[in-house]
Every structure is written in structure tokens, then in C-alpha cells.
Amino acid sequence: MxxxxxxxxxxxxxxxxxxxKEKAEEPAKQxxxxxxxxTKGVSAEKELPFQYPLTGFGSETEVDGRAVAVMINNHPKARPQSGLNQADVVYEMLAEGDVTRFLAIFQSERPEMIGPVRSSRDYYIELAKGYDSLYIAHGYSPEAKELLDQGYVDNLNGMQYDGTLFKRESFRKAPHNSYISYDNVLKGAKEKNYAMENEPRSxxxxxxxxxxxxxxxxxxxxxxxxxxxxxxxxxxxxxxxxxxxxxxxxxxxxxxxxxxxxxxxxxxxxxxxxxxxxxxxxxxxxxxxxxxxxxxxxxxxxxxxxxxxxxxxxxxxxxxxxxxxxxxxxxxxxxxxxxxxxxxxxxxxxx
Missing domain, CATH: 3.50.90.10 (YerB-like)
Known part of the structure; x- marks a missing residue:
């Protein structure tokens, strides 16, 4: 089909x-x-006492942990991305011109690597706030910067943490090479004293x-x-x-x-x-x-x-x-x- x-x-x-149009790099064959x-074990999942709030999947242990919303690049030179397959919810929208971008919301899974991370827009920030997410981006539009400077959402931005929490990978060229690990998300949250315990509404x-x-x-x-x-x-x-x-x-x-x-x-x-x-x-x-x-x-x-x-x-x-x-x-x-x-x-x- x-x-x-x-x-x-x-x-x-x-x-x-x-x-x-720009020509895309050929992604790795899958x-x-x-x-x-x-999908092993998913369709045959037994009834479990707890439930992840953004997937509805069961869990043997009590579920907690704040959602993390990451701006992920969808330019052809940024494909294939890292971590998208582990997101609970993904929004795709136009960012500028005819280029779309993702807001990937993670709660049930914690990817080792997420990215490439890209700049924020005000409407993505609004969506991240709807899940009480810690918002992750690298850069911002003027409208987005105003919201972030006001502390509208808890956030970590590569403009302040480039080379520390955010890493530039050699297999991509800027601006398509900024990545963050989940461990660094938690590290940054701890540095800024952001609470990360409470799960989002189901x-x-x-x-x-x-x-x-x-x-x-x-x-x-x-x-x-x-x-x-x-x-x-x-x-x-x-x-x-x-x-x-x-x-x-x-x-x-x-x-x-x-x-x-x-x-x-x-x-x-x-x-x-x-x-x-x-x-x-x-x-x-x-x-x-x-x-x-x-x-x-x-x-x-x-x-x-x-x-x-x-x-x-x-x-x-x-x-x-x-x-x-x-x-x-x-x-x-x-x-x-x-x-x-x-x-x-x-x-x-x-x-």
C-alpha cells in the first residue's frame, strides 16, 4: 500500500x-x-494493578514521574530521530514555512538519547503545559522566549546548556545535531530544583x-x-x-x-x-x-x-x-x- x-x-x-527542498540524508535501513x-508481550498483557497515565498500559508497580516534553527536529537531515518511538504522545505541527516539528511527551519510558532537539514555539509550550511537563528545547522564537523568560513552564534550553546537558553529536551537522539524554534531563531538573515526582493526569x-x-x-x-x-x-x-x-x-x-x-x-x-x-x-x-x-x-x-x-x-x-x-x-x-x-x-x- x-x-x-x-x-x-x-x-x-x-x-x-x-x-x-532540500535533499534529505538517506536514513539507516530498518x-x-x-x-x-x-510488540512482544503487549497484546497479551495481563491485567495489572496500576496504569501509566498517558498510554493506559498496566504496571506491576505504582506509577509516578513527571512528564517530559521535548522539541524534536523533523527536518530531513535530522531523520531518523532518536527516542520518538518511546514517546507516549507526539504532536506534529508546522513550525515555520512548510517544515513540521514534533513535541514528544515521555512518561512511561525514558530513552537513553532524545533528539535532535530543536527550538521552541509558543504553541508547543502551551501543549507541554497541558501535561504539566518539564519542557526541553534548544532555542526559541521571540514569542517562545518571552514565555520561557517569564517562567511560564519549567524548562531546560540548549541555549543555556549547550555542551553540558545538551551534547552535539558528530554524525549530524548543526543545527540538526543537539541531543539530550534522560539522565541529563533529570540532572538539569535537579540543578534547577524542579519537582519531578508527580505523574500527569490520565x-x-x-x-x-x-x-x-x-x-x-x-x-x-x-x-x-x-x-x-x-x-x-x-x-x-x-x-x-x-x-x-x-x-x-x-x-x-x-x-x-x-x-x-x-x-x-x-x-x-x-x-x-x-x-x-x-x-x-x-x-x-x-x-x-x-x-x-x-x-x-x-x-x-x-x-x-x-x-x-x-x-x-x-x-x-x-x-x-x-x-x-x-x-x-x-x-x-x-x-x-x-x-x-x-x-x-x-x-x-x-x-
């Missing part, structure tokens, strides 16, 4: 929503068996019985075209054997740089929001408060929903109620709703 997506233009696809290895998750009754149109794959720039095309493919989604950027599997383990996802949420360009650098203001139309992909089906900002989190709403998530990892794509921005979201079902 992936080859079919690549072979045709977005205009020729089944258009569900019209909500609207081993197919990594997907199967990454997301809403479906029970096993509710998962069996998920409704929607069959959709084995989805494609998002950001401003008609194929370098940032996103494809999600549902693997019925794994019962999870795999993600591709410009045709390349999203997987960890070192381990090759793919990001295996249980919920894909696409939300349309108003975007406005605010300066000559192409930076944007994104309306994350008004709500709007969205699409929720779960278990190979897609449902048209609404989105709302609920206590700082962009979440799906169906029939006036917050839609439950399948336990697991969640990726959220915020896409422009403005007319004329050539934004497309398309779905395809196998025969």
Missing part, C-alpha cells in the same frame, strides 16, 4: 478533507522484524470491550500532505497483524536511529486548526483554543470527530463526549484548516 501512496499525487487520491520485537482510555465496538469507515492507511511539500508527507499504515499503525515520512519508516525499532502507534488523531503566518521567517500562530473538525484512526477505522482544548490538551470529542483512546501510543497531527493552503488529508481502504 505504501508504494501506491508514493506512486500517485495527492490530487488523485480519495480526498476526505481539503483543509487546505529491519522488518523490529516491529514484531517491539487520558481517557477504552476498555477491551469498548475497543471491540469501535465504529468508523475502514481506513487501512492515511496520508497527510503539509503544504504540498513531499518531504513532510506523512503516511500512517495499519498493520492488522500487529494491530498498530506504522508511520512514514516521505516514504521512510519512522524508527529509532540506533535501535531501528519503529514507532508503533495505537491512536492517530488529525485536528484542523487555523494557521496564520506572523513574521518574515514564516513562523506561525496556530489557534489551539477554538476547536474544530478532526479525524480519529483506531484499529484500522477512521471516524470524523471534533477536537477541543481540554485543560490545555488537544483531544477528540465524539457526540459531545471526550472520545476514549485505545491503550498505547498516540500521535496527533495539527493541520491547517485555512482555505487555499493546499492541505490534504486522505484515506485509503484495501479491497
Amino acid at each position: 505504501l508504494k501506491r501512496w508514493i506512486a500517485v499525487s495527492a490530487a488523485a487520491m480519495l480526498l476526505v478533507s481539503g483543509c487546505s 529491519e522488518p522484524e523490529k516491529a514484531e520485537e517491539a 487520558l481517557e482510555f477504552l476498555s477491551e470491550e469498548e475497543i471491540k465496538t469501535i465504529q468508523g469507515e475502514k481506513a487501512d492507511s492515511a496520508m497527510i500532505s503539509y503544504l504540498d511539500n513531499e518531504l513532510f508527507n506523512v503516511i500512517y499504515e495499519y498493520d492488522a497483524g500487529l494491530e498498530k499503525y506504522k508511520r512514514y515520512s516521505n516514504g521512510e519508516l519512522t524508527a529509532d536511529y540506533k535501535s531501528g525499532e519503529p514507532a508503533l502507534l495505537d491512536n492517530i488523531f488529525i485536528a484542523e486548526a487555523d494557521h496564520q503566518v506572523v513574521d518574515s521567517a514564516g513562523r506561525r500562530d496556530i489557534n489551539l483554543t477554538s476547536g474544530g473538525k478532526g479525524y480519529l484512526l483506531q484499529k484500522g477505522k477512521v471516524t470524523e470527530v471534533q477536537w477541543e482544548n481540554i485543560d490545555g490538551r488537544i483531544l477528540p470529542v465524539l457526540n459531545g463526549q471526550q472520545a476514549g483512546l485505545v491503550p498505547g501510543k498516540t500521535w496527533i497531527n495539527i493541520v491547517p484548516s485555512n482555505p487555499g493552503l493546499e492541505q490534504t488529508v486522505s484515506f485509503e481502504a484495501e479491497n
